[in-house]
Amino acid sequence: MEVTIVGIKWDEILITGDPIILGSQIAILLTSLGIIGGLTYLKKWKWLWREWITTVDHKRIGIMYIVAAVLMFFRGGMDGLMMKAQTARPEMSILDSQHYNEVFTAHGVIMILFMAMPFLIGLMNVVIPLQIGARDVAFPQLNALSFWLFFSGAMLFNIAFVVGGAPDAGWTSYFPLAGKEFSPGIGNNYYAISLQIAGLGTLMTGINFIVTILKMRTKGMTLMRMPMFTWTTLITSVIIVAAFPIFTVALALMTFDRLYGTHFFTVAAGGSDMLWANLFWLWGHPEVYIVILPAFGMFSEIISTFSRKQLYGYKSMVVSIVAIAVLSMLVWVHHFYTMGSGALVNSFFSITTMMIAVPTGVKMFNWLFTMRKGRIKMTTAMLWSLAFVPNFVIGGVTGVMLAMGAADYQYHNTLFLVAHFHYVLIPGVVFAVFAGLYYWWPKMFGFMLNEKLGKWHFWLFVIGFNVTFMPMFFLGLNGAVRRAYTYSAESGFAPLFMLSAVGSVILAAGFAVFCYNIYWSIRYADRNISSDPWDARTLEWATSSPVQHYNFAKLPEVKSLDAFWYMKKNNEGITLKDEEIEEIHMPSNSGLPFLMCVAFGIVGFFLIFEWHLLAAVSTVLIIAGLIYRSFDYNDGYHIHKDEIRKTESTWKKMEGKVNNHVS
Amino acid sequence: MEKSTERFPLTHVFGFVLSLVLTFVAAWVALEMNLSFTIVMWIIGTLAVIQAGLQLFMFMHMTEGEDGKVNIINIAFMVFCAVVIVVGSIWVLTSGHAAH
Ligand code: HEM
Ligand SMILES: [Cu+2]
Numbered sequence: 001m002e003v004t005i006v007g008i009k010w011d012e013i014l015i016t017g018d019p020i021i022l023g024s025q026i027a028i029l030l031t032s033l034g035i036i037g038g039l040t041y042l043k044k045w046k047w048l049w050r051e052w053i054t055t056v057d058h059k060r061i062g063i064m065y066i067v068a069a070v071l072m073f074f075r076g077g078m079d080g081l082m083m084k085a086q087t088a089r090p091e092m093s094i095l096d097s098q099h100y101n102e103v104f105t106a107h108g109v110i111m112i113l114f115m116a117m118p119f120l121i122g123l124m125n126v127v128i129p130l131q132i133g134a135r136d137v138a139f140p141q142l143n144a145l146s147f148w149l150f151f152s153g154a155m156l157f158n159i160a161f162v163v164g165g166a167p168d169a170g171w172t173s174y175f176p177l178a179g180k181e182f183s184p185g186i187g188n189n190y191y192a193i194s195l196q197i198a199g200l201g202t203l204m205t206g207i208n209f210i211v212t213i214l215k216m217r218t219k220g221m222t223l224m225r226m227p228m229f230t231w232t233t234l235i236t237s238v239i240i241v242a243a244f245p246i247f248t249v250a251l252a253l254m255t256f257d258r259l260y261g262t263h264f265f266t267v268a269a270g271g272s273d274m275l276w277a278n279l280f281w282l283w284g285h286p287e288v289y290i291v292i293l294p295a296f297g298m299f300s301e302i303i304s305t306f307s308r309k310q311l312y313g314y315k316s317m318v319v320s321i322v323a324i325a326v327l328s329m330l331v332w333v334h335h336f337y338t339m340g341s342g343a344l345v346n347s348f349f350s351i352t353t354m355m356i357a358v359p360t361g362v363k364m365f366n367w368l369f370t371m372r373k374g375r376i377k378m379t380t381a382m383l384w385s386l387a388f389v390p391n392f393v394i395g396g397v398t399g400v401m402l403a404m405g406a407a408d409y410q411y412h413n414t415l416f417l418v419a420h421f422h423y424v425l426i427p428g429v430v431f432a433v434f435a436g437l438y439y440w441w442p443k444m445f446g447f448m449l450n451e452k453l454g455k456w457h458f459w460l461f462v463i464g465f466n467v468t469f470m471p472m473f474f475l476g477l478n479g480a481v482r483r484a485y486t487y488s489a490e491s492g493f494a495p496l497f498m499l500s501a502v503g504s505v506i507l508a509a510g511f512a513v514f515c516y517n518i519y520w521s522i523r524y525a526d527r528n529i530s531s532d533p534w535d536a537r538t539l540e541w542a543t544s545s546p547v548q549h550y551n552f553a554k555l556p557e558v559k560s561l562d563a564f565w566y567m568k569k570n571n572e573g574i575t576l577k578d579e580e581i582e583e584i585h586m587p588s589n590s591g592l593p594f595l596m597c598v599a600f601g602i603v604g605f606f607l608i609f610e611w612h613l614l615a616a617v618s619t620v621l622i623i624a625g626l627i628y629r630s631f632d633y634n635d636g637y638h639i640h641k642d643e644i645r646k647t648e649s650t651w652k653k654m655e656g657k658v659n660n661h662v663s
Numbered sequence: 664m665e666k667s668t669e670r671f672p673l674t675h676v677f678g679f680v681l682s683l684v685l686t687f688v689a690a691w692v693a694l695e696m697n698l699s700f701t702i703v704m705w706i707i708g709t710l711a712v713i714q715a716g717l718q719l720f721m722f723m724h725m726t727e728g729e730d731g732k733v734n735i736i737n738i739a740f741m742v743f744c745a746v747v748i749v750v751g752s753i754w755v756l757t758s759g760h761a762a763h
Binding site for chain 1: 733740743744747748751752754755756758759760
């Protein structure tokens with residue numbers, strides 16, 4: 001039965017007929033009701049609005065990014081487990097081929113754009129302004145808008161599978177498959193529209209952090225005195241600003257093709273499907289460096305702190321990241337050697353790709369030399385960093401194998417490739433964000449995550465990860481292709497697939513321990529810890545934990561690299577004299593970014609369903625928001641001296657030292 | 664942040680309107696005028712370059728930088744990216760199989 005009112009097919013909005021999806025719909029409904037009920041019962045709505053939704057505080061925005069990223073990790077991980085269950089035995093029928101396509105598409109997009117990116121951006125938000133001794137980012141309200149646009153895009157993408165149909169053309173969404181001709185449903189509109197909205201947020205983050213780092217460093221912090229995480233964030237932001245516009249344009253062209261019948265990517269009317277692959281990877285390859293560089297920065301901080309030594313080869317680290325940034329714009333063709341651009345093109349891009357291994361190798365040795373002769377403390381954060389080195393090297397070495405254009409004809413589109421990029425993304429990004437979370441958790445919340453549970457989390461995850469993905473290298477070399485929902489018993493793939501599936505269960509157990517650790521620590525962890533529990537080296541530890549909303553009562557002055565270490569050593573600038581306290585100017589909260597999130601969500605939803613008139617009309621909401629913002633002259637407010645005096649006295653004795661009783 | 668003395672952003676509005684006009688002219692040339700493919704490409708290509716230049720001056724504060732060195736690095740990087748994206752794409756898409 002078809003129900004059509006005002007040109008809308010109402011019965012096609014909710015997906016029906018699949019028990020797994022029906023289960024999810026019910027679960028989503030119940031969870032939403034539960035959250036709404038819980039907030040109402042505890043009378044937390046006002047608190048949520050005032051303290052979180054309207055906040056422009058970089059630390060809170062960072063925490064919201066991280067919460068969203070952990071939830072997205074859960075969703076993407078469930079998708080991964082579903083695929084592993086489906087391929088555990090030959091000819092399984094948990095997922096049919098269409099459903100498998102939808103699942104790997106959702107998994108890829110969510111893991112990269114809605115898990116890795118926000119997790120890293122979240123940690124950047126929390127840490128960077130503190131590390132450079134600033135009170136916020138350069139444009140606090142824009143920062144909130146970045147978050148809310150990301151959130152809007154992520155939520156749109158996440159409802160696809162229950163409302164209207166999920167995209168199914170892979171996270172790369174190659175044409176012609178992703179075009180209207182071969183994917184007539186609305187599923188792939190979700191890809192085009194929601195990534196566009198989230199991408200705008202990312203672009204704004206990039207601009208915001210470039211300006212913040214270049215313009216807001218505290219006195220004495222020259223470029224070559226910046227902590228390594230700040231450096232990598234700066235370079236990452238530059239790559240974001242260089243690469244994301246390409247994706248914006250490509251997605252816009254895709255939207256035109258799918259919604260308005262243009263032919264940028266269809267050969268029929270003079271377009272080029274290869275142009276999509278070309279533009280996608282012009283963005284896509286820099287994107288992998290956007291997620292890896294901040295991770296490198298975090299490992300640098302953590303390795304240096306727990307080896308209790310200055311980072312080895314600081315200058316060569318800086319040169320390496322700049323070199324990686326430039327090279328990352330020059331390698332995109334290695335994703336489609338088999339498209340047949342000819343020997344000269346393939347050779348050129350093989351060479352540029354292999355060249356990236358050089359600065360990466362430099363960094364590896366720098367980390368090893370930082371640890372050499374250091375007094376290493378085996379904290380959970382350090383364990384993740386230690387495990388990163390060998391695991392990432394496996395990913396890197398197989399990457400150099402894939403980089404050879406001629407050899408890639410053999411590896412292309414097999415599980416060897418899938419194993420390779422999980423070996424870079426999981427040790428490179430996931431280990432990093434876990435390490436960063438354990439390391440900066442006390443800074444965010446004033447208590448630590450449990451170290452013992454942390455070690456369980458670590459070992460289960462690392463072992464599970466290797467058991468899951470190591471077999472995939474061999475499966476791929478034996479000819480198992482990627483994105484295939486099943487295989488025959490005669491192929492002989494069964495034992496390795498089974499092993500890999502078992503590994504993914506161990507991996508999932510590790511993640512479960514992580515979630516339990518968060519729960520346990522929130523309830524039971526010791527709240528009485530010092531503001532500098534790791535005896536760390538950089539400025540974020542020079543203030544209280546959790547950080548007071550104005551960050552620093554008096555902006556620190558930097559005299560060398562590892563500024564806080566220097567301050568502690570020479571007992572300089574740690575104390576606060578009463579006459580040094582001055583009023584502090586802070587930006588006001590604003591509900592506008594959240595309202596823009598809603599507006600973009602509504603417009604995006606209408607566009608996805610191709611309800612053009614409604615979309616056009618509701619665009620007024622976005623324009624109204626822009627106009628309102630243009631006439632918004634709110635200059636913020638001042639914090640009075642008394643309040644600062646009171647806050648500061650709760651965590652440090654005036655004229656006294658930082659109390660340092662736990663380590 | 665210091666407040667800007669001039670509150671109404673005249674150049675921005677002007678640049679915005681001009682960009683819209685250029686875009687609509689391009690669409691009109693391509694859709695409504697019966698010109699040959701090459702001529703259409705030349706016209707809209709020219710309009711695109713004009714618009715890009717316009718936006719650089721109207722929106723991107725090309726003329727306002729106080730810091731010469733930063734500006735030079737910016738422009739160099741911008742040119743590098745533009746060349747890689749445009750020349751690179753054309754090279755990749757017109758050699759090998761794609762050429763036949
Ligand atoms: C947590 C455990 C994970 C498991 C069990 C897992 C498993 C899988 C599986 C089975 C596939 C599809 C293989 C195929 O049939 O082609 C896949 C694809 C993919 N995974 Fe993961 N993965 C995990 C984590 C991640 C992470 C952390 C990322 C990124 C940060 C990631 C990014 C991707 C991407 C981009 C694809 C390709 C999707 C596509 O083909 O379009 N995965 N993963
Ligand atoms: Cu690449």
